[in-house]
Amino acid sequence: MSNNVDTTKKGTVYCVGVGPGDPELMTLKAARLIRENDLIAVPGRDPYESAAYKTAAAAVPEIAEKELVAVHMPMVRDREKLRQAHRSAAQMIESFLDKGRDVVYLTLGDSTIYCTFSYIRHILEEDGYNVQLVSGIPSFCAAAARLGVSLAERDEELHVIPGAYINDSTLSHDGTYVIMKSASRMKEVREVLRRSGMQVQAVENCGMESEKLYRSIDSIPDDAGYFSLIIAKGENK
Secondary structure (H helix, E strand, O other): OOOOOOOOOHHHHHHHHOOOOOHHHHHHHHEEEEHOOEEEEEOOOOHOOHHHHHHHHHOOOHHHHHHHEEOOOOOOHHHHHHHHHHHHHHHHHHHOOOOOEEEEEOOOOOOOOOHHHHHHHHHHOOOOOOOEOOOOOOHHHHHHHHHHHOOOOOOOOOOEHHHHOOOHHHHHHOOOOEEEOHHHHHHHHHHHHHHHHEEEEEEEEEOOOOOOOEEEEHHHOOOOOOOOEEEEEOOOO
């Protein structure tokens, strides 16, 4: 582990999903990895303001004694700027791995679902570093539980799509729709969903102190926060 730096071998980076925001929904494995490692990478400019850090800190107070590294990812669509940011983040992490130190990278939700670290992971793996993904409870599973709805029953299909790319054609299949990361264009997303005729509910900041539940499409505000998730079902579901 990173407490005993071994410069003769490269370290391992663990991308640890800390769940949707409720500290009680963090896995035992996530808590163990945080406790066993002294270098924690956190997305954002200020690690202490990160939702992932706050979730982990509430479940594992020992994280306050760890060395924190901020990994800033700009919220832009410019592919070149994003590529440069991902490369810069990978190089920073590699500087620790080259010293034989393990790195625990915290991410909200699950490490395999629309996770920004995925882009960094590809670079790290191409550069020959060992990366391990640690699952966390996905936000849409937690949100469905809070709303008291089933995501899929019998032969129902489940569709998970990013709100930034939703349009009428993306809602052309039967089943349940999970729409993630909709905040930047919530008004447009609501209009598409209204045309679909589906039953719509949403959760904002699921599992956090600021959590809000919305039971209808008209109750979802246009300025809903970044961590807003929509679940839509057909009328006969």
